[in-house]
Amino acid sequence: MELTGAEILVRCLKDEGVEYVFGYPGGAVLFIYDALYQQDDVKHILVRHEQGATHAADGYARSTGKPGVVLVTSGPGATNAITGIATAYMDSIPMVIITGQVHTWAIGSDAFQEVDSVGITRPCVKHNFLVKDIKDLATTIKKAFYLATTGRPGPVVVDVPKDVTMHRAEYSYPEEVAIRSYHPVMKGHPGQIKKAVDLMLSAKRPMIYTGGGVIWSGASSSLTEMTRMLGYPITNTLMGLGAYPATDKQSLGMLGMHGTYEANMAMHHCDVLIAIGARFDDRVVGKVEYFCPEAEIVHVDIDPSSISKSVKVDVPIVGDVDHVVKEMIRLLKEDKRTPDHAALAQWWDQINEWRAVNCLKYDRNSSLIKPQFVLETLYNVTQGDAFVTSDVGQHQMWAAQFYKFDKPNRWINSGGLGTMGFGLPAAMGVQLAHPDATVACVTGEASIQMCIQELSTCRQYGLPIKVINLNNRYMGMVRQWQEFFYEGRYAMSYMEALPDFVKLAESYGHVGIKIEKPADVEPALREAMKLKDRLVFMDFITDQTENVYPMIAQGKGHHEMHLSPERELA
Amino acid sequence: MRHIISILIENESGALSRVAGLFSARGYNIESLTVAPTEDPSLSRMTLVTRGSDEIVEQITKQLNKLVDVVKLIDLTEGPHIEREMMLIKLRTAGDAREELKRLVDIFRGHIIDVTTGTYTVELTGTGDKLDAFIQAVGSAAILETVRSGVSGIARGEKSLHL
Numbered sequence: 001m002e003l004t005g006a007e008i009l010v011r012c013l014k015d016e017g018v019e020y021v022f023g024y025p026g027g028a029v030l031f032i033y034d035a036l037y038q039q040d041d042v043k044h045i046l047v048r049h050e051q052g053a054t055h056a057a058d059g060y061a062r063s064t065g066k067p068g069v070v071l072v073t074s075g076p077g078a079t080n081a082i083t084g085i086a087t088a089y090m091d092s093i094p095m096v097i098i099t100g101q102v103h104t105w106a107i108g109s110d111a112f113q114e115v116d117s118v119g120i121t122r123p124c125v126k127h128n129f130l131v132k133d134i135k136d137l138a139t140t141i142k143k144a145f146y147l148a149t150t151g152r153p154g155p156v157v158v159d160v161p162k163d164v165t166m167h168r169a170e171y172s173y174p175e176e177v178a179i180r181s182y183h184p185v186m187k188g189h190p191g192q193i194k195k196a197v198d199l200m201l202s203a204k205r206p207m208i209y210t211g212g213g214v215i216w217s218g219a220s221s222s223l224t225e226m227t228r229m230l231g232y233p234i235t236n237t238l239m240g241l242g243a244y245p246a247t248d249k250q251s252l253g254m255l256g257m258h259g260t261y262e263a264n265m266a267m268h269h270c271d272v273l274i275a276i277g278a279r280f281d282d283r284v285v286g287k288v289e290y291f292c293p294e295a296e297i298v299h300v301d302i303d304p305s306s307i308s309k310s311v312k313v314d315v316p317i318v319g320d321v322d323h324v325v326k327e328m329i330r331l332l333k334e335d336k337r338t339p340d341h342a343a344l345a346q347w348w349d350q351i352n353e354w355r356a357v358n359c360l361k362y363d364r365n366s367s368l369i370k371p372q373f374v375l376e377t378l379y380n381v382t383q384g385d386a387f388v389t390s391d392v393g394q395h396q397m398w399a400a401q402f403y404k405f406d407k408p409n410r411w412i413n414s415g416g417l418g419t420m421g422f423g424l425p426a427a428m429g430v431q432l433a434h435p436d437a438t439v440a441c442v443t444g445e446a447s448i449q450m451c452i453q454e455l456s457t458c459r460q461y462g463l464p465i466k467v468i469n470l471n472n473r474y475m476g477m478v479r480q481w482q483e484f485f486y487e488g489r490y491a492m493s494y495m496e497a498l499p500d501f502v503k504l505a506e507s508y509g510h511v512g513i514k515i516e517k518p519a520d521v522e523p524a525l526r527e528a529m530k531l532k533d534r535l536v537f538m539d540f541i542t543d544q545t546e547n548v549y550p551m552i553a554q555g556k557g558h559h560e561m562h563l564s565p566e567r568e569l570a
Numbered sequence: 571m572r573h574i575i576s577i578l579i580e581n582e583s584g585a586l587s588r589v590a591g592l593f594s595a596r597g598y599n600i601e602s603l604t605v606a607p608t609e610d611p612s613l614s615r616m617t618l619v620t621r622g623s624d625e626i627v628e629q630i631t632k633q634l635n636k637l638v639d640v641v642k643l644i645d646l647t648e649g650p651h652i653e654r655e656m657m658l659i660k661l662r663t664a665g666d667a668r669e670e671l672k673r674l675v676d677i678f679r680g681h682i683i684d685v686t687t688g689t690y691t692v693e694l695t696g697t698g699d700k701l702d703a704f705i706q707a708v709g710s711a712a713i714l715e716t717v718r719s720g721v722s723g724i725a726r727g728e729k730s731l732h733l
Contacts, residue, residue: 118584123595127638130584147638180733181580181641305632308625 005134005165006031009098012141014041015173018069020060020432021045022053026073027113028100031165045432045461048453050077052425054084055451058093059426062412063387064433065218067094067148074100075113078159079120083419085155086124090416091239092216094153096144097121101161104132117159126154132161134169142174151184152303153216184302188319188327196274196298196315197331203272204343205294205350206232209255209284212239212415213277213301219322220244220408223276226329230339233351235263237278239415242405247384252351256284257552258397261359264550264558266351267292275299275313277321279306281416290557300324359550359563360401368543369518371395371470374525375402378440378468381525386438386466387412387430391423391447394476395468397548399442421450424467428454431463438466438529445471445539446495455508458535466528467537469501472544480547505537512537572601573627574646574653574723576731577616577634581607585639589616592637598622598630602655602720613641613733617722642731650726657694657701660715661708664688671708678704689714 003011009032013021022045025033036044047053050072057068068088072081078099088095099121102111118130127147129140137160144156200206208230214223220243227234227250234244235255244251252263267273273295278284280299285291291311299306299313300321307316317324362372375398378386388403389412390396396413405411412430414422427441448469458465470476478493502512511534515524521540528536549564579585586605593600601619608615620630627645634640646653663671668690675682675692678700684691694704698721705713725731 119587122584122588122591179638182638303636305629305636307632309629312625 001171002168003171004031004035005137005160005167005169006035008134008137008169008171009141009160009165010035010039010042011171012138012173013069014039016141016145018042021069021071022047022056022060022429023071024050024053024073024077026077026100028074028102028162029071029077029165031162032071032098032100032160044071045428045457047425047457049451050080051083051421052428052451052454052457054081054088054095054097055419055422055425056429057095058084058088058422059389059412059429060433061088061093061095061429062426063409063430065216065409067096067145068429070095070097072097072099073113074102074117075115077113078115078117082120082124083421085121085157087414087417087419087422088155089124089126091212091414092153093155094148095155096141096148097155097157099157099159101130101159103163104161105163107161117157121157124155125157128157128159130159130161131164134164134167137164137169138171138173139177142177143179146177146179147182151182185318186320186323188300188317188324190327192315192317193324193327194331196317197328197335199272199296199298199315200230200274200328201335201337201339203232204340205269205271205347206230206274206339206344207266207270207272207295208232208234208274208276209237209267209278210234210240210243210276211237211278213321214240214243215408217277217302217321219277219325222322222325222329226325226332229329229332231344232274232339233266233348235259235267237281237284237415238400238413240278241400241411242408245406246404247406252355254400255558256281257286258401258548258550260401261357261550261561261563262351262354264552264561265354268558269350270295273297276325277301280309280311282310285311286552287555287557290559357563359561361567362546366518366543369515369521369540371398371472371540371542371546372402373518374468374470374521374540374542375399375442377522377525378442379403381522381529382438382440386410386440387434389413389423389426389430389439389441391443391450392418392420393444393447394480394546394548395442395444395447395470398470420447423447424451424458424465425454427465428457428461428463431465432461440466440468442468442470444476445469445473445498445501446475452504455505455510455535459509462533463535464531464533465535467535469537469539470542471498471501471539472542472546473498474544477548483547484553501537501539505535510535510537512539514539514541516541571624571627572619572621572647574651574721575618575620575631575634575643576646576723577618577643578608578641578731578733579614579616580639580641581612581614582639585614586616588637588639589618589634592633593620596629596633598626604720604722610733617720619721641733644725644731646723646725649729651723652726653697653721653723654695655698655701655721656719657704658717659692659694659705659713661690661692661712662688662714663690663712667712671712674704674707678707680704
């Protein structure tokens with residue numbers, strides 16, 4: 001039977017198993033919306049701004065491991081989606097973004113709401129397509145999902161001109177597609193894996209450093225098994241939190257610019273570094289010359305271009321993390337050698353000394369609400385089992401430091417691009433995917449205002465997100481850098497004319513609570529969690545001057561951390 | 571170091587801009603770039619000349635390979651290879667210079683492919699160095715116009731870049 005292009009598109013989504021499409025209608029996609037309207041299989045979530053659609057799809061993807069799907073119109077619909085597409089690209093999130101386009105005959109004529117979507121998105125997608133012929137539509141959609149979800153995942157844009165959605169063609173959805181130029185390597189090279197295992201077993205001061213690749217590969221349990229077998233310390237990047245249980249004694253927490261003292265010091269002094277599904281980001285590495293000066297480095301990554309990009313490694317292994325780690329486990333089990341227990345015991349003694357510094361200590365007797373206290377309390381109240389999304393800034397770092405993630409896919413934040421405005425829409429995607437779960441959005445009064453309009457979407461779909469607004473009346477991270485590096489000239493980092501967030505939440509039909517005293521933090525959080533079917537906006541008025549510690553200043557090494565002005569290390 | 575990278579790429583609209591975009595986005599330089607379809611009309615062959623340290627060139631080839639439209643690539647400079655560039659050059663031929671220029675063209679094994687009373691148009695093929703040498707020999711005063719194709723190259727011997 002012949003279907004219109006719009007019907008074919010919707011059928012493709014259904015056949016791909018798509019549950020939700022996040023989008024916003026407009027002229028170029030009206031046929032597609034008309035087709036969506038006439039079926040119930042694919043549910044559409046109407047956002048209030050296209051950026052919100054991309055972040056919501058992103059949050060859905062990060063919390064489920066499945067691709068997020070976005071539908072926006074041509075021109076401004078596509079350009080508004082760019083921030084979210086770039087966010088997903090930097091963090092390797094599988095997404096398929098369908099952008100409407102003007103009629104094929106009008107392309108290039110500066111038509112109304114025309115923009116070169118393929119051109120504009122090119123630098124921030126894994127791949128993109130312009131469908132000029134309805135006969136290519138179904139195959140292109142299949143290719144888009146295939147590319148987005150395999151290898152190193154990423155966003156794929158499909159630009160669909162309006163007349164393509166209007167024409168008719170026979171529909172059949174290909175069961176599989178092959179792309180002759182695209183063959184992601186899954187299995188690691190056996191010789192390299194053997195070499196890596198030899199090196200791992202020879203280590204006196206080993207360190208395991210893992211990132212978001214472990215989560216996307218679904219390798220948390222194999223990584224946990226291997227780490228426990230070896231008894232080695234492990235640190236996770238911001239993107240990798242939850243891949244190894246944070247409450248486990250072998251976990252040293254996060255590393256990098258605001259990582260723990262023990263994690264960074266162990267990085268600096270290790271003799272063998274086992275990097276798995278991590279990309280040696282500049283916020284992790286600091287100054288390359290000072291990075292792990294004594295270590296031989298193993299690096300497992302599915303993307304060959306991630307290997308030796310910023311830090312030269314000794315044993316590169318290109319492959320899927322889960323495959324490679326399972327193979328390592330097999331070899332370790334066969335091997336008669338064991339880790340050097342005596343050396344390891346000494347190493348742990350040293351690490352425990354660093355741990356005893358208690359680098360995340362903060363003032364618990366303050367009469368002001370300390371942001372760290374809010375997050376610690378959130379962790380306790382939710383028993384560590386919530387999905388936590390965050391925006392970008394100080395609150396993001398505190399959430400990463402104080403919420404101990406024991407499971408993967410629970411910590412949802414914009415790590416690579418650092419997109420303010422990400423948290424609330426991302427939480428919508430998470431909540432839709434996990435309707436019964438507690439979803440907390442940790443944000444600040446600056447970030448939340450970048451996508452605050454999505455409170456309306458939350459109302460429409462009854463999403464009971466718990467917004468934790470750490471309101472310090474400053475763009476906290478900007479203020480912190482200005483304090484440290486610009487002699488306290490707080491240029492434009494002060495948020496004047498803030499709205500009354502309680503009234504704002506209420507005007508959107510939600511519950512708002514303002515919390516001004518430390519003693520009210522826990523009761524407020526408990527009360528909010530009880531309101532299971534309501535979005536609760538908690539506006540915590542926090543200490544304005546609190547800074548995120550520890551900190552490695554840009555261009556410094558892991559051994560050059562600052563704990564806090566009162567607690568400088570020698 | 572100068573590298574000549576040969577790429578088989580899908581002959582699709584936008585493929586060229588993916589390559590060019592990659593170079594500008596990541597700050598790599600392109601000395602020359604040539605592209606045309608192969609005997610298989612679905613594939614284009616691209617020859618790209620770039621300069622960079624070994625680390626940068628390694629990143630360049632990895633990043634190129636990551637582009638979905640790139641089917642296959644080799645760095646020709648890793649082995650014995652032949653490179654050629656074609657140049658069309660229009661020369662002013664006033665007075666005595668006319669004979670001298672004709673001799674120079676012969677020495678460089680070029681061809682005069684168009685003639686007017688005051689000009690020669692010369693076709694010259696060879697390595698980039700040879701073309702540079704010819705330009706220097708005729709001198710800038712005589713040159714009215716230069717068109718260079720950019721380098722194309724192929725591996726010596728049995729080795730070939732194909733699917």
